[in-house]
Amino acid sequence: MDMPKNLFKAALRAGDTQIGIWSALSDPTVSEILAGCGYDWMMIDTEHSPIGAPEVISFLRTLAPYPVSPVVRPGWNNPVEIKKLLDAGAQTLLIPYVQNADEARAAVAAVTYPSSGIRGVSGITRASRYGAVSGYPLKARDEICLLVQVETREALDNLDEIAQVPGVDGVFFGPADLAASFGYLGQPSHPEVKAAILDGIAKLKSLGVPAGILSLDQAFLRETKQAGAQFIAVDVDSGLLRRAALARRADWS
Template identity: 75%
Template sequence: MDLPKNALKAALREGRVQIGIWSSFADPQVAELLAGCGYDWMMFDTEHSPFGAPEVIGLLRAVAPYPVTAVVRPGWNNPVEIKKLLDAGAQTLLIPYIQNTEEARAAVSTVTYPPKGIRGVAGITRATRYGTVADYAERANDEICLLLQVETREALDNLDEIASVEGVDGIFFGPADLAASLGHPGKASHPEVKEAILGGIRRLAAQGIPSGILSLDQAFLQEAKAAGALFIAVDVDSGLLRRAAVARRAEWA
């Protein structure tokens, strides 16, 4: 069996905009429904949702037949957690709260096999299609996409250095945490937050480094796209469900 191709990684390298959706439910049926909605990628968020690697396997299986790239966010830059997700078959990871080059290099090391990294070698896992992918250990990194999340003032100060670490495929801006770090908790659309993010996106675009963002502020997302953002999450499944439910109920007030 051949190593699965990572369409998101290829698209980012080619500079093509990829539109995504955030998934916070640990339900394979919800994941499968969303997988057929035309998004280029979808995020399974284990940082702010009560599920982990065992549930992620079911979600990855649910979306595998669809033309969408699954991205998984671990709870932290934790080698034990990340290694489990890799063995579960995740090929694209978004690592939260990266502050500096040391943490960026640690993330790269975790997703890389020795001698360059510390990923554990296991032959019979879902990632290797239970041992049927030829030369998996030698080829795995060709299709692994590592995205790092910048969401603090310190990380912004170190943006260029973090983005330049070999093995990093893209930088993701987290407006909510960045707003808190800049002194505007709960105000992700504050002008200072927006300008910080747009400035970061422009800096990375000038260097040919892919950047991404999640926001429910659609006008801001358009600004981010114009600034050069390539992987853009335009909504969250739980938010979509609640807004639709509230709107329908209001029709019958």
Template identity: 65%
Template sequence: MDLPKNAFKAALNARQRQIGIWVSIPDPANVELLSNCGYDWILLDAEHTPMDSTEVIPLLRAAAPYPVTAIVRPGWNDVVDIKRLLDGGAQTLLIPFVQNADEARAAVAATRYPPHGIRGVSGLSRASGFGAVKDYTVRAHEEICVLVQVETVEATEHLDEIAKIEGLDGVFIGPADMAASMGHLGNASHPEVKATILDAIRRLTDLGMPAGILSADQEFLREAAEAGAVFIAVDLDTAMLRRNAVARREEWR
């Protein structure tokens, strides 16, 4: 059995735009439906939902038959959580709330086996095909994609150092927490917040680091794409469900 290829990582390396959707409803049928909609990637959010590593695995299985990359966001930059998700078969992780180069370096180290990191070794995990992938421990890093999330003004001040961390594949800018850190809690559309995010994307692009973003504001996403964003989440499952449910209700009221 060959080591599964990570199409998303390859696309980022080639600077090919990747369009994704956020998944907050932890149901395999929901993931299967969205995986069959033609997106390049889906984000399984285990930070702001009750999902844990055992609940993520059925979602990874639901996405597996489709040509989509399932990215997992753990609850924190935690070596144990990262280890469990990787052993469960996740190949791309989005690590939240990374503030500086040391935290970005720690995130990468958690995905690497010694001597290049601190990932614990399990030879019979789902990630290794339960032992069927030849030389998994030697080659796993080749297809593991590490993304970190910059979510505060403080973190943007360290973008240059973060972008230089070896093994880092992309930096995602989190609008909601960025807005909160700027004193605009609940207003990610504030002009100051948008300007800060677009500036961060341009800086990352100049540094040669793929930048990512999530927003339901399609006009802002187009600005982000023009600024250089490579991986772009264009909506959230919960937002889409509510928005369309309310719109249909209004048609009939």
């Protein structure tokens, strides 16, 4: 059996814009509904949701028949947690709260087999199709896409060094946490926060490193696209559901 190709990683390398949707509701049926809606990628978020590593397999199986690339966010830059998600078959990971180049290098090591990294070796996992992929350990890293999340002032100050760590495939900006770090808790669209993100995206573009973002501020998202953001999450499943329900109720007020 051939190694499964990571279409998301290939698209980033080709410079293609990838429009995504965030999935934090802990029911694969919701993700399955969204999977047929034309998004390029879908975030399976285990950081801010009840979803754990065992449930991630259900989500990955649910999305497999659809033309949408799953991206999984672990709860932390933890090699044990990362190992479980990789063995479950995740090929693209978004690592939260990466503050500096050392932490970025730690994330790279966690997704890489020895001798270059520390990922534990197990030959019979879902990632290798239970041993059916010939030579999986030698090929796996080529199809793993590692994204790191910048979400504090400190991380922004270290953006150049983080972005240029070998093995980092993209950098993602988290407006909500950045706003908190800037002293604007609950104001992810504060002008200072937006300006810092746009500056960061421009810097990444100059370095040739793909930039990503999630925001519900659609006008700002279009600004980030103009600035060079390449993988853009445009909404969250729970937010979509609530807004649609409120709008329908308002129609009958």
